Amino acid sequence: MLKDLFNILLPHISIAGFIILQLVLSMALSPRFYRYARLVSAIGISLSIILLSTVQTEPQYFAFRDSLMSDSYTLLFDFLILVCGFFTALLSRNHIRTIKANAYTFQAVLLCGIFGAMNIISANDFLTLFVSIEILSFSTYFLIASAKGYYSKEASFKYLLTSAVSTGVFLFGVSYLYGITGSLNLSVIYERIMIQEPSIMYSISAIMIVLGIISKLALFPFANWVIDVYKGAETSVLAFLSTIPKLAIFGIVCRLLVFPLSNSFELTFVLVAASLITAFWANIYAIRENNVKAILACSTAANSSYVMFAASLVSVYNLSTVIFYLLCYVMMNISVFAFLNICSDRHDMNVKSFKGLFYNNHGLVGAYAFSILGLAGIPVTSGFIAKIYLFTAIASSGLIFVPFLLILLILMVVALYYYLKILMPLFEKCDKNVEVTLLKPVFSQKFVLVITAIITLLIGIYPEKIIELCRFIAYNI
Amino acid sequence: MEKLLSLPFLIFMPLVISMFVISPLFTRNEIVVRRFAKSVFGFHFLYSILMLALFDPANPYISQIHFFGLDWVQSMGIKFIFKIDNISMILVMLTSFVFLISSFASKFNIRENHKFYYSMLLLLESAILGIFTAGDMFVFFLFWELELIPAYFLIGGKWKNLENESEAIKAQNSAIKFVLFTFLGSMVMLLGILLLHYYNFISNGILSASFVDINSSQIPANIQNIISVCLLIGFGVKLPIIPLHTWLPDAHTNAPTPVSMILAGILLKTGAYGIFRFNYQTLSDAFITIAPYLAVFALINIIYTAFVAYAQTDIKRIVAYSSISNMGLILLGLCAINQIGLSASVFHMVAHALITCGLFMIAGIVYLRCKTRDINTLSGIATVMPRLFGFATLIVLASIGIPAFAPFVSEILTIIASLNADFSDVLKFAAVFSLPLLIISSCYMLKFLHKSFYGELPQEFEKVNDITVHEFIVLASTLAGLVIFGIFPQVLLSMTLSMG
Numbered sequence: 003m004l005k006d007l008f009n010i011l012l013p014h015i016s017i018a019g020f021i022i023l024q025l026v027l028s029m030a031l032s033p034r035f036y037r038y039a040r041l042v043s044a045i046g047i048s049l050s051i052i053l054l055s056t057v058q059t060e061p062q063y064f065a066f067r068d069s070l071m072s073d074s075y076t077l078l079f080d081f082l083i084l085v086c087g088f089f090t091a092l093l094s095r096n097h098i099r100t101i102k103a104n105a106y107t108f109q110a111v112l113l114c115g116i117f118g119a120m121n122i123i124s125a126n127d128f129l130t131l132f133v134s135i136e137i138l139s140f141s142t143y144f145l146i147a148s149a150k151g152y153y154s155k156e157a158s159f160k161y162l163l164t165s166a167v168s169t170g171v172f173l174f175g176v177s178y179l180y181g182i183t184g185s186l187n188l189s190v191i192y193e194r195i196m197i198q199e200p201s202i203m204y205s206i207s208a209i210m211i212v213l214g215i216i217s218k219l220a221l222f223p224f225a226n227w228v229i230d231v232y233k234g235a236e237t238s239v240l241a242f243l244s245t246i247p248k249l250a251i252f253g254i255v256c257r258l259l260v261f262p263l264s265n266s267f268e269l270t271f272v273l274v275a276a277s278l279i280t281a282f283w284a285n286i287y288a289i290r291e292n293n294v295k296a297i298l299a300c301s302t303a304a305n306s307s308y309v310m311f312a313a314s315l316v317s318v319y320n321l322s323t324v325i326f327y328l329l330c331y332v333m334m335n336i337s338v339f340a341f342l343n344i345c346s347d348r349h350d351m352n353v354k355s356f357k358g359l360f361y362n363n364h365g366l367v368g369a370y371a372f373s374i375l376g377l378a379g380i381p382v383t384s385g386f387i388a389k390i391y392l393f394t395a396i397a398s399s400g401l402i403f404v405p406f407l408l409i410l411l412i413l414m415v416v417a418l419y420y421y422l423k424i425l426m427p428l429f430e431k432c433d434k435n436v437e438v439t440l441l442k443p444v445f446s447q448k449f450v451l452v453i454t455a456i457i458t459l460l461i462g463i464y465p466e467k468i469i470e471l472c473r474f475i476a477y478n479i
Numbered sequence: 480m481e482k483l484l485s486l487p488f489l490i491f492m493p494l495v496i497s498m499f500v501i502s503p504l505f506t507r508n509e510i511v512v513r514r515f516a517k518s519v520f521g522f523h524f525l526y527s528i529l530m531l532a533l534f535d536p537a538n539p540y541i542s543q544i545h546f547f548g549l550d551w552v553q554s555m556g557i558k559f560i561f562k563i564d565n566i567s568m569i570l571v572m573l574t575s576f577v578f579l580i581s582s583f584a585s586k587f588n589i590r591e592n593h594k595f596y597y598s599m600l601l602l603l604e605s606a607i608l609g610i611f612t613a614g615d616m617f618v619f620f621l622f623w624e625l626e627l628i629p630a631y632f633l634i635g636g637k638w639k640n641l642e643n644e645s646e647a648i649k650a651q652n653s654a655i656k657f658v659l660f661t662f663l664g665s666m667v668m669l670l671g672i673l674l675l676h677y678y679n680f681i682s683n684g685i686l687s688a689s690f691v692d693i694n695s696s697q698i699p700a701n702i703q704n705i706i707s708v709c710l711l712i713g714f715g716v717k718l719p720i721i722p723l724h725t726w727l728p729d730a731h732t733n734a735p736t737p738v739s740m741i742l743a744g745i746l747l748k749t750g751a752y753g754i755f756r757f758n759y760q761t762l763s764d765a766f767i768t769i770a771p772y773l774a775v776f777a778l779i780n781i782i783y784t785a786f787v788a789y790a791q792t793d794i795k796r797i798v799a800y801s802s803i804s805n806m807g808l809i810l811l812g813l814c815a816i817n818q819i820g821l822s823a824s825v826f827h828m829v830a831h832a833l834i835t836c837g838l839f840m841i842a843g844i845v846y847l848r849c850k851t852r853d854i855n856t857l858s859g860i861a862t863v864m865p866r867l868f869g870f871a872t873l874i875v876l877a878s879i880g881i882p883a884f885a886p887f888v889s890e891i892l893t894i895i896a897s898l899n900a901d902f903s904d905v906l907k908f909a910a911v912f913s914l915p916l917l918i919i920s921s922c923y924m925l926k927f928l929h930k931s932f933y934g935e936l937p938q939e940f941e942k943v944n945d946i947t948v949h950e951f952i953v954l955a956s957t958l959a960g961l962v963i964f965g966i967f968p969q970v971l972l973s974m975t976l977s978m979g
Contacts, residue, residue: 390555398677404674404705412667415662426655466546466554470554
């Protein structure tokens with residue numbers, strides 16, 4: 003038992019320890035020390051990143067009666083989650099200034115979310131998976147509600163309700179699967195399913211499980227929360243919300259699709275349909291939105307749907323494209339939200355309120371515009387390569403998917419329209435008599451924005467090493 | 480001597496300099512920026528002349544960029560490879576020439592944001608050169624997409640102090656329209672490229688996207704047809720082929736004059752070049768099936784837009800529609816699938832680029848001085864601008880296909896080529912019908928010349944000045960090109976006739 007602990011759990015334990023430390027500090031320190039909360043989180047996450055080197059991965063390592071596992075796949079996702087968590091913690095400066103008294107609690111909840119996400123990736127058991135998903139979800143409810151005003155509470159409650167329903171669906175599916183195979187362990191289920199004839203009951207349970215989980219990705223049956231949540235939540239929370247749950251859920255969904263749920267044709271069909279409907283809905287809905295956050299909400303839903311499409315046509319090649327896309331996507335998204343975090347004093351977040359900002363600060367707005375272009379898939383960003391790589395996966399899955407791919411590609415044109423809607427006002431010149439609210443970035447925000455934009459550029463220019471890494475991981479799953 | 484020449488330098492020099500120009504290191508002084516940009520374009524033109532002089536058709540320039548000793552994206556078989564063969568060489572020369580004269584034309588049309596303007600112009604040149612020289616499908620696609628950013632800013636940007644706000648909004652809307660149309664086309668094209676990439680892998684066994692490998696692969700006929708149609712939609716937006724053309728008149732009319740010259744002179748040719756590189760060369764089996772249908776579209780292009788052009792009153796719109804008409808002629812030449820047709824369409828690309836540059840320049844000069852481009856308001860300006868009138872007459876005559884000018888040669892050759900196309904009667908039909916309809920082009924062109932230059936001179940135009948040195952250089956160089964290629968067509972034809 004102790005050996006297991008040291009072999010794979012040290013990063014998790016470090017995060018858990020810092021959660022407790024943050025909670026203790028929240029009681030021990032007076033609110034005027036609020037500004038160290040960020041530092042404590044950053045130290046905790048950095049320590050956890052360092053401790054990732056102690057994790058046993060070759061070839062696969064199972065621990066605690068096979069309920070947790072680690073391999074290079076979990077390692078990569080843990081690393082990405084921790085990096086995103088680190089950036090989010092840095093970005094939370096403005097937010098904890100407004101909630102001084104609860105700064106340490108906020109950081110504790112943030113670390114809780116990261117802890118849950120890391121556990122989701124490592125789960126090899128539906129029970130562990132369920133508990134980890136709940137840890138992640140509950141921390142996101144609190145994070146969303148932590149913003150001031152009525153709207154954030156409403157958004158949080160809406161998300162809570164949707165998640166509750168989807169969790170019910172998930173548990174229902176798990177119970178069916180338990181009935182068919184007699185186990186909750188993913189490896190055991192995979193072995194037993196392989197020797198059975200595929201039955202309709204199995205397909206139904208697989209569909210329910212996956213649909214239950216992907217509600218966190220704002221995919222079709224449970225997508226209605228996304229716009230309210232994005233409008234209501236604080237920007238640093240959005241940087242968390244649009245990256246970490248996405249990485250965790252895609253990480254586990256891909257593993258489920260490759261192993262225990264791989265035997266169901268109906269599941270593929272349902273997922274393709276769900277992702278197409280989401281892509282259609284999200285892209286069309288965003289056309290008439292004028293709120294940057296709402297547009298980005300639609301954009302996350304749309305991007306999830308592209309990834310889900312590729313992931314649902316299970317193959318090792320597709321898996322590598324999915325990992326690569328996620329990697330590029332989270333970097334661009336953090337960069338975008340880092341910029342919105344700098345502008346978070348513009349409360350209405352209307353696209354018009356960003357008018358003429360380019361002439362205020364060339365570098366930062368340029369980096370932001372670059373990341374938005376990356377989301378739209380324009381070269382020389384990593385988004386361009388990621389999109390091509392992802393679509394090669396779909397194109398090589400068979401001629402039958404070509405019409406769907408065409409639909410996705412045409413929807414990308416719609417997407418370009420709303421990205422341009424965000425971008426255009428930045429470069430418009432204001433009249434002299436209109437007062438422009440100047441940007442007041444602090445070092446941490448500038449750091450996150452510039453670092454992520456540079457990563458986006460570097461991957462866009464020379465993607466080969468990263469793609470190789472993704473392929474290596476996909477082939478080792 | 481040959482060792483001095485470098486393909487990556489030719490392509491990436493404008494890109495690097497554009498980054499330098501936009502950076503805070505570079506001066507804000509507009510005269511310095513303008514002269515620097517002009518000299519860069521001039522140097523680039525000289526460099527491409529040198530490349531042309533040392534060009535050996537049997538031994539095209541090929542250059543591959545390695546990243547740490549590897550291909551660009553090895554996992555997808557993408558190599559960062561560039562290749563200049565005969566047709567690329569001609570188009571590279573043309574690009575660098577048009578950019579040079581449009582930088583001359585920029586002097587009076589661009590009044591604000593000089594740094595940004597010239598850096599975007601340089602970036603656009605790099606992107607277009609990349610399209611013309613790419614030796615790999617994905618590299619081609621990369622530059623095809625990259626060109627959107629500078630083109631958007633050049634069309635929609637605010638380059639001078641406009642009197643009314645509505646003009647700026649119009650320019651921006653047409654820039655968005657241009658970007659969305661092109662992006663739609665390129666997304667459909669991407670589907671074609673992805674399928675081509677995958678089926679090349681299936682049939683050839685090599686994971687590669689370079690044109691050399693794809694030319695040798697045996698893709699099943701029905702798949703080839705699907706891919707061809709996808710690619711044609713992509714190129715058809717740029718070319719433009721008729722139902723996809725609606726972005727063009729707006730973009731060309733609302734862009735500043737030098738940008739219109741680039742759009743009509745070079746940007747449209749990327750579509751024709753794409754059809755040549757992908758459909759004509761790579762998917763040649765499917766192209767024989769598709770060519771007759773495409774010839775019908777080409778005929779519609781020629782007829783329909785010629786009539787539309789006749790109905791226009793704005794000079795720039797007349798020129799824009801005449802461009803579509805001429806692009807139909809280029810498409811018809813490609814559809815003939817023989818050597819004469821190919822050389823005719825390449826020849827017409829050059830001739831048409833020269834003509835539209837001249838005509839847009841004339842429109843710009845008139846607009847700058849008279850503040851209107853409406854041919855019903857203009858009248859009698861020949862008396863105050865005699866030199867402009869001389870140039871306008873000659874260029875208009877050239878555009879309607881008078882002998883001794885370049886378009887005459889290419890129009891005749893196109894007709895001959897499509898009459899010689901023996902695989903389908905549709906081509907002969909198209910040739911027969913496009914010939915009399917070329918007369919309409921003389922109708923609208925002469926109408927423009929007649930209405931704006933002849934007649935009584937109204938009082939408000941009496942104090943108008945004639946052309947300046949810069950404008951003289953632009954018009955004289957286009958006219959010189961038209962005459963040289965009209966009298967010695969063999970200069971160009973010898974390069975293209977050897978291509979298959």
